[in-house]
Amino acid sequence: MTGTPVPRLILQLSVPTVLSMLVTNIYNLVDTAFVGQLGTSASGAVGVVFGYMAILQSVGFMFGQGGGSIVSRELGAKEPDKASRTASTAFFCALFMGVFLALISLLITDPLIRFLGSTETILPYARTYIRYILFAAPFMTASFTLNNILRYEGKAAFGMIGLMTGGILNIIGDPIFMFGLHMGIAGAGLSTCLSQITSFCILISMFLRGKTTTRLSLRNFMTSLPAIGNICATGLPSLLRQSLSSIATIILNWETHPYGDEALAAMSIVSRVSFFIFSVALGIGQGFQPVSGFNYGAGRYSRVRQGYKFTIIASELLMSVVLITVTIFSGNVIGIFRDDPTVVEIGTRALRLQCAALLFLPPSMVTEMLLQSTGQKLGASLLSALRSGIFFIPILLILSYARGLSGIEEAQPMAYFITFFPALGFAFWMLNKKMPQEDAPPAK
Numbered sequence: 001m002t003g004t005p006v007p008r009l010i011l012q013l014s015v016p017t018v019l020s021m022l023v024t025n026i027y028n029l030v031d032t033a034f035v036g037q038l039g040t041s042a043s044g045a046v047g048v049v050f051g052y053m054a055i056l057q058s059v060g061f062m063f064g065q066g067g068g069s070i071v072s073r074e075l076g077a078k079e080p081d082k083a084s085r086t087a088s089t090a091f092f093c094a095l096f097m098g099v100f101l102a103l104i105s106l107l108i109t110d111p112l113i114r115f116l117g118s119t120e121t122i123l124p125y126a127r128t129y130i131r132y133i134l135f136a137a138p139f140m141t142a143s144f145t146l147n148n149i150l151r152y153e154g155k156a157a158f159g160m161i162g163l164m165t166g167g168i169l170n171i172i173g174d175p176i177f178m179f180g181l182h183m184g185i186a187g188a189g190l191s192t193c194l195s196q197i198t199s200f201c202i203l204i205s206m207f208l209r210g211k212t213t214t215r216l217s218l219r220n221f222m223t224s225l226p227a228i229g230n231i232c233a234t235g236l237p238s239l240l241r242q243s244l245s246s247i248a249t250i251i252l253n254w255e256t257h258p259y260g261d262e263a264l265a266a267m268s269i270v271s272r273v274s275f276f277i278f279s280v281a282l283g284i285g286q287g288f289q290p291v292s293g294f295n296y297g298a299g300r301y302s303r304v305r306q307g308y309k310f311t312i313i314a315s316e317l318l319m320s321v322v323l324i325t326v327t328i329f330s331g332n333v334i335g336i337f338r339d340d341p342t343v344v345e346i347g348t349r350a351l352r353l354q355c356a357a358l359l360f361l362p363p364s365m366v367t368e369m370l371l372q373s374t375g376q377k378l379g380a381s382l383l384s385a386l387r388s389g390i391f392f393i394p395i396l397l398i399l400s401y402a403r404g405l406s407g408i409e410e411a412q413p414m415a416y417f418i419t420f421f422p423a424l425g426f427a428f429w430m431l432n433k434k435m436p437q438e439d440a441p442p443a444k
Contacts, residue, residue: 006306014287016160023167025276036338045125047268051249058242060144063094066235068152076297088220094145098138117253132189139200146203158206166199237384244389255400266346274354281315293373299440315362327355350409357413364423391415
């Protein structure tokens with residue numbers, strides 16, 4: 001972590017992450033395409049439930065990013081026992097929270113689906129789909145946490161194995177359950193549920209078989225509120241980012257609701273395609289996080305700066321290639337998921353706007369990861385909140401009122417553009433004011 005050239009190290013750590021994220025997102029896209037064959041309302045149901053899955057992801061990422069960030073700094077400071085206690089606490093907290101959320105959601109399923117933005121025609125499909133997601137909820141929250149801890153340990157390849165296996169099984173399972181066994185959207189839900197459980201089993205086996213530096217054990221679970229609070233506070237930017245994204249998705253569904261199931265389906269497809277594109281940059285950024293946290297903990301500040309600059313440049317270059325291609329063929333891309341002229345028309349314009357704005361996203365994302373991985377909780381949380389909802393939600397409400405559906409399509413791109421500027425300020429503060437300019441003496 002402190003000797004390998006920074007660009008090579010980040011690429012080594014990011015390649016497994018990028019691959020696993022691409023496979024996971026390919027599953028999401030394939031799932032959307034298969035469900036789209038059941039009709040526009042079924043396609044909209046996947047978008048509605050996606051908002052709930054983002055809530056589960058936010059919990060898993062809070063404990064995973066929070067625990068992982070602390071773990072990487074503890075390992076950098078040569079304190080593996082502390083790292084094991086942090087990892088165990090983060091894992092069990094995520095597992096318990098997944099169980100709690102699933103039980104509460106089972107009691108209020110229909111009101112929850114309506115709150116997520118469902119229309120009455122979408123509701124039956126969403127109800128069927130979400131029941132399988134609720135069963136898998138504890139495995140999903142725990143898997144997100146385990147994957148993040150593996151990344152912060154520098155063992156992203158193990159996380160890749162778990163996520164890619166689940167994603168591939170999901171892609172295979174969709175047509176078998178949906179069409180081969182004639183289960184319809186229930187088959188899509190069952191396929192997702194089984195794949196998430198499989199990923200969880202593979203990820204936890206890495207810890208149980210001694211493949212990792214940290215050790216998971218109930219004996220290592222720290223019940224003290226300060227310890228749990230430190231993990232949660234460090235992971236707060238991830239919770240804010242994912243939670244605000246989920247809230248933003250719900251509000252987006254509400255605002256799109258009056259324009260019919262076609263508009264809901266179109267915006268759902270655009271969201272998934274956009275996240276697939278962004279996952280390339282996000283994967284590289286997640287390769288940077290353990291490098292940043294470990295070297296910051298070891299006092300190698302020059303390597304943190306070098307990694308920050310390299311990650312932004314690499315993310316922009318790779319995303320540019322994908323964005324140009326998707327922009328040119330945006331109508332064809334939307335048509336893959338739902339061959340409905342209205343859905344294609346709405347989705348094409350929205351996707352092109354998203355592609356233009358996504359170029360402004362990597363500096364914001366990498367700056368947020370820099371702050372979080374170095375323990376700058378407040379700055380990371382604020383930037384995360386700005387990027388994920390504080391700008392987007394009011395812009396969405398204003399533009400949807402002023403420009404109708406066109407304003408809804410324009411809101412997210414405008415929010416990405418505006419967030420770029422405060423991110424530059426945070427980056428200057430961290431790199432030039434907060435972080436020491438000279439490396440610390442090596443730890444003995």
